[in-house]
Amino acid sequence: MDAPLLAIENLRTYFYSRARRAFIRSVDGVSLHVAPGETLGIVGESGSGKSVTALSAAGLVSAAPGVIGGRIELRSRQARRNLLDGLERYVRVKERDGRITAVEKDDRGWRRRAETLMEGVRGKEIAMIFQNPRSALNPYSTIGAQLVETIRLHTSVKGEGEARERAIHWLERVRIDSPRLRFDNFPFGMSGGMCQRAMIAMALSAEPSLLIADEPTTGLDATIQSRIVDLLAQLKIETGITTLLISHDISVIQRLADRIAVMYGGTVVETGRAAEVLAPQAQVRHPYTAALLASVPSPETIRRKSYLQAIEGEVLDTIEVPRGCRFYGRCNRVTEAIRENCAGLEPPLGEVAPGHKVRCWLYPATGKA
Amino acid sequence: MKFAAVRPVSRVLARELAVTALLLLGVSAVVFAILYLAPGDPLNVLLEGQSPRSELALGMREALGVPRTWYGQYAAWFGKMLQGNFGNSIRTGLPVLPELARVGVNTLYLTLGSLVLTLLIAVPIAVHTAAHGDTAGNTAATIGAYILSAVPVFWFGYIVVYVFIHKFGMFPLISGTATKQAQAWLYFLVPIFVLGTASGTLSEVIRHLREELSRVLAEDYIRTARAKGAPVWRHAFKEGFLIPVTEIVSAKIPFLLGGAVIVEQVFNWPGMGRMAWQAAQDRDYPVIMGIALVAAAFVRLGNLLQRVVFTAVNPRASKE
C-alpha cells in the first residue's frame, strides 16, 4: 500500500462538561489512515466520536479543550505536514494510571498556530460536506455566488465570467437540474437533495485532495438519500477523490467505502477492507460490528425473515469510560476465559489478518496493534 | 452579493410610508388628547399679567382662530397641517414648520453624530466578545460601557465641560454666527461625545449586537464557511452585523432624541429638544404638535431604513 494521504495517529479530542466537572472523551486515541483515491468509511452509533474525528481532521473543533493529542499527517500534492504539529507546546496534560485527569490548554495560542498550519489546506486540500445541507449553505447569498467564491479562493480561475462558467460546469457534474437557472437561486428555495448537491459541487470545485463527508445523507428522506449515494459513487469514479465518509447508515457505507473503520466509545474497534469487514459470514468479527450488521436488514436476513436484533443497553457514556473493553457492558460473546481481561484490561487493536484489525480479546493479536 | 430585486424593496417602501402616515396621525391624536385633557388653558401664557375679561379672551381666541369644540380644533389643526401649515407658535408667533426645519437640522446632526459614536464604541466590544468569548479585555470594556450608560447625562455633560475648561482651557460652547471661535468644529463634537456615550443606550446596543453576532457565528453556514477556508466575516456580515445594527439603531432613536433634550440644554445647542422643553412649559400646543410629529418622523425614518435594509438583504423577506 503506498503512503497514506491522511494518517491520524492516537488522536485525542476531549470536551469539558461544566455540569459534571468531567471530560467528555469523544475521541480517545484514534488511529486511522486513508490511502490516496481510497474511500474510508467510518461507521458507528451516534456518540461514538466519528463526526468529532472528522471535524478534528479539518481543524473545525472550536469547543474547549478540543484536540489535545495525537498527529494528523497529511501527504497531498501541495501540502505535506502534520496538522497538529507543535500541539504539545500549547497543551499540558496530567495523567494518572493511564487516564488523563487534567488538561491545561493555551486556546488563543493554539488557534493562531492551527490557522498557520491550516493555511492553504482547509478548503483547498481538505474539503468538507455536512449533514443538513439546507442550513449549511449561506441563506443570504445565491448558490452560484457561494460556488464562485470557492472557485476564486482555491483555484487558478480568478475572472468573474470564467469562474461563473466553472461553477455551472460543477453544477452540471453534480447533476443539478437546469444549472444556469439554479445558479441564481437562494438555498431556501431549493430542496434538501438539491442543496446537498450544491454542497458537493462547492466542495469539489476547490479540487481538494481529500473530501470529508460527515453524514452526507442523514436528514434526507430515503429516495433522495440513495440518489446522493449514487452521485457520490459516480463522482468517486470520475474524480478518484480520496474520501473520508462518516455515516451511521451501514448501507451507505457498504455502497461507497473501500475500507471501513468501526468506532465505538471514541476508539476504533475494527478496521479493514470493506469486503472483509462486511462479509456476511466472516469468522473474525468484532462483536460490536456483528451486532451492528445484525441490526440492519440485509438481503440474507430478509430471506430468512428473521427478526433484527437490537443491541441492548445504551450507547457508552464517554465520561465514565470503563477500565476494560468499552463494549464489555453490551457484549454477548464474552467467554469465561477472557472475561477477566475484557472487564479489566482494554484490548489492543490487533491485526488478525493483513490489513484487518480487531480490538477484542476473542482474537488475541498476532501482530503488533 | 447583489441585493435582491428592487421591486420588493419598493413594495416595502410603499407599505412603510402608508404605515408611517397612519402613525403620524396617531401621534398627533395622542398629543392633542394629552393637551386637551390637561387642566389649564394654553392661551394663558398670553393672558399673563392682565385680567382677561371674557370678551378679551374671546377676542384672542378668534385672533388665533381657535374653534370651540375639541374636534373642531383638531380638524382645523389637521386641515392646516396637511397643507404644511403647522400653525404659529403662541409664544413667538413664528410659523412652526420653518422654525422646526431650521432647528430640527441641529438635532438631527446631534442625534446622528451620537448614534455613530455609540456604534463606534459598541461595535468593537460586541464583535470582540462574540468572536473571542469573555476575555479580561472585553469584559472590562463591557462593564465600562455599562457604567457609561448608567451615568446621568447632564452630570456627565458637566464633567466634560469642566474637563474642557480646566484641562484644555477652551470653552466648549459654540458661539453663534456672530463671533467665530477658533476651533469651532471641535465644539460641535463635544455635545455629540456626551450624548453618544452617556445616552443610556450604549449597554443595550452592545448586548443586542453581541447576542445576534454570537447566535449567527454558531450557525451551520458559518462552519461551512470556515471549512471552505472563506473569511468568516464576509459570510457573517449580513445576518450577524448589518441587520442587528439597523434593528438597534431604529430602536434607539427615540431614546437619543430624549437625551438630546438634556444635552441641548447643557451645551446651549439650538436644537429641537430645547424647543420642546420650552414649548412644554408654555403649553405652546402648535409647537408641541409640530415637534411630536417631526420627532416621530425621525423615528419612522430610522424604522424605514431598517425595513429597507432587512428586505434588501434577506432574500426570503423579499419573496413574501
Add this chain to the structure above:
Amino acid sequence: MKLIATIAVLTLCLSAQAAPKSDGRPDGGVLNYSEYGRTATLDPITSNETISLRITELVFNGLVGIDEKQEIVPELAERWEASKDARVYTFFLRKDVKWHPREGEEARPFSADDVVFTYNIMMHPKTITPLKVRYEFIEKIEKTGDYTVVCTLKRPILNALAKFSFKIIPRHGPTNSQFLTREDPFVRNPIGTGPYMLKTVTGDGEVVLLANPDYFKGRAHIDKFIAKPFADQNIMAQALMFNAVDMIVLVNPRNLPEVQGDKRFVLQPYNALSYSFFGYNVRNPLLADRRVREAIALAVNRQEMLDSFFNGQGTVISGPFAPGSWAYNLDVKPLPFSPERSRALLAEAGFKPGADGIMEKGGQKLALSLKVPIEKESEAVKRVVLAFQNYLKSVGVAIKVEFKEWQAWKEDVFLEHNFDVMFASWVFDDSADISSLFHSAEIGSWKNNFGGYSNPEVDGLIVESKLTLDHEKRRTINRKLHAILADEQPYAFLWTLTNYSAYHRKLRRVQIHPYKFFSFADEWFIPASEQK
C-alpha cells in the same frame, strides 16, 4: 422724583445734527452679554419678559426718560406742559429724530403721528399686551401739530409723567396698522429710534444690535451688542469666567463668590425695585387671624436666610415698598426672629400643640399648603421655601410644599385662589403704586390681590394717596399705609435682594437702570486698547 409742575424745561441737547458724542471717549468694541432664557418677541408692546424688555430699551425710546437719580428727563419730547388740573399733558417733540432705516429704504423722520399710532395700536382690543392695564388711565392722545401731542387723562394721577416712558414704535413698522399680533413680522424685526439697531437674530437665538449712527443723543460708543441666550446658568457663569461672554445681566447668588474672587470682573449691584414675600390667602379661616400671620413671620429667621443663601446681599424689609424708595417708612422695623413670641401668639390665638407637635385649634390642624412655581434652576427659591418650612416646623406649623408647573401655579394662585401660602416677588416699574396689591377692588380672577386682603382703612388711604397731587402729603399717607400693612401682615415681607451684574473690567462707565438695565448703555465704552 419731583413733579415738575411748571414748564421749566432744560433743553439739554441741542437739536444739532446727531454727531458723535463729544465726551472724549473712544467708540468701537463689541459687548457680548448673556441672558438666561430666550427672547420671544422684540417689540415693546407684545413682549412681556424682562429679556425682551432689556433689548427694547436699546432699540426704542419713550417720550420721557428716567436718569440715574430717578429724575424725569426729556427724550423724544423736548419739553412738556401740564394743565392746572394735571389732566392734560402737552408734549413738544424733537424734530431731529429719525427711525432706523430698513434695508434699501431711507430713514424716515419721527413725528407726532408715530406717538398717536403707538397709543392706538396698543389699546386695540385685538392687540395682546400687558401694557393695556398700566395705561388704562389715559383717555386719548391727539396730535395738534407735526411735533406736538396732547394727552388727556381720565383722572389726575400722581407722577403721571413717569408713565409716559412707554416706547414709541413707527407707524410704518407693523404690517397690520390696526392691531399687533405675534405673527406680525415687525415683532421679530423691529425698527426704533434708540441707540442700537437690530441687525439679526441668529439661528440659535443670539440677538445682534449695531450702534445707530444717527442717534439723536449722539452715536453710542460700543459698536455692537450681542445678546447670547443660555439654557443653563452654571454654564453661563463659566462662560463669563472664560471670556466667552463679557457681561452677565443677573448673576445667580451661588456664583457670586466665584466672580467676586476674580479681579478681571466687576460685580455691580443694582437694586431692581422688587421685594420677596410669602403671601397668605386670608380666605382660609386659620390665616384670617392676624396673630397667626404675625406668629408665622416671627418664626422665620430672615437675616440668617439672607446671609447663608444670598451672601447677605440684600436688606430685610417690613413693608410693601423697596427700601430705597421715598415711600418706605424707615421707622417701621421688620419683625424680629423670636420663636418664643411666635409660640406665645399662637397660644393667645387659641392653638394648642397636638399629639404630633402641630398646633391645633378646635380640632383643626395648623397645616398649610405652600405653592411655589417650578423654574429650572430655581435653586434659590427652593432654599428659601424649604428653610421656611423648617423654621415653621419648630413652632408647630406644618407646611406642605407643593411645586407647581409655572402655568398651573398661576392658575392656582391668581385664578382659583386654591392655596394657603404662596411665595413670589413683586418687581416694580418706577412708581410705588401698591393699589393693585392691597385694594379690596383688586380681588378677583387674574387680579393682583390674590390673597383676598381687604381693609376699608387701607382702601381709603390707597385711594387718597392716588388722588393727592401733593408729594409730601402722599409720602405721609404711604408711610401710614406701610405701618398698617406691617402690622396687619397680609404678606410675610422678606427682603429686597441686591441684584448683581458682572462684567469684564474692559467695560467702563457702566450705569445700570434698576429696572430697565440698559437705559444708559449709550454712555458705556470700551478703551481702544481693549477693543480686540
Add this chain to the structure above:
Amino acid sequence: MRSYVQGPASVGESSQLPLWRRAETIDLVYVGYGLLVVALVLASYLLGALGWLPHDPQAMNVGLINAAPFTPGHLLGTDFLGRDLQARLILGIQAYFLPGLLAITISVVAGSVLGILAGYRGGWSDTIITYFDNLLDSFPRLVLILLVIASFKPDIYYVMVVVGITGMPVIANLIAGKIAFLRQTNFIEAAHALGLPAHTVILKHILWFNCRAALVIQATLGMAEAILVETSLSYLGFGVQEPTPSWGNMVQAGANYFLQGNFWPSTAPALAILATILGFQLLGDGLNNLLEGKRGK
C-alpha cells in the same frame, strides 16, 4: 491559558450540579453583584420606610452648606441646604421604589398580554397591536414624558406610568417573537395536540418556561431606565419635587456647584445611581446567560 480538571465523575446522570456550581464565574459575579445591589436597595427602602436614618433628612443646618464628606456629624457631608447627605441618599431610593415597580408591572403585564394577543392569536389583533407598539415607539421617550408632566402634574407616579406604557412594546415584541419562534418549532401545535387548555399553554409553557428569563431581564432594565428618566427630568425641574429626596434631584441640586469645583454633592448621588443601574444591567446579563444557556460561542 484555560485549565480543566477532571473531578470525581461519580455524579450521576440525573443529579446535575446545582446552577451556581455550573455557571461561568463571570456570570456568578454579575448575578452576585446584581443581587447585592437589589438587597441594598431593599434595605435602604426599609430603612427609609421605617425611618431608621442616621440623621433627619429634612433637618437643615443652614450654616453648613455643601460640607465635604467626613465633616463631624455628617459622614457623607451635606447638600445645598445643609441637610445630611447620607440620610438623603438612603431615602433617595424610596422615590423610585414603588413608582419603579409600578412602571415594571405595567410594562411586563400589559406587554405580555399584548405580546400573547399578537403572537398567539395573530390575524387582525396582530396588526392592531403592532400598530399600537409602533405608535408608542414613535415618541421620543423624554419628550412624551415632558409633555404629560408639564400638562398634568410633576408627579413621579405620572412619570412612571408613562415609562411603563412606553416600555410595553419592547416586551410585547419580545413575547410575540418568542411565540413565533416556538410556533416555528411547532412547539405550540404539540402542546395543543396533548390537549392542554389554552391558558396553561400560554401561562405555563410560553410565559413561564420560555419567557421568564427575558421578562426578568426586561424588569431589571425597566427599573434602571425609570431611575435615569427621573434624573433627567430633575435636571429640567420636573423630577421628584423637594423636599422629598430622590437621587435625581440630589444630583441636579449638587450639579449647580460642580463647575465651581465642588464636586461631591452631585457625585455622591450620581455614584449611587451608577452603582445601582450597573447592578441591574449586570444582573440582567448574568441571568440571561444562566437561564438562557451558554453564550453563542
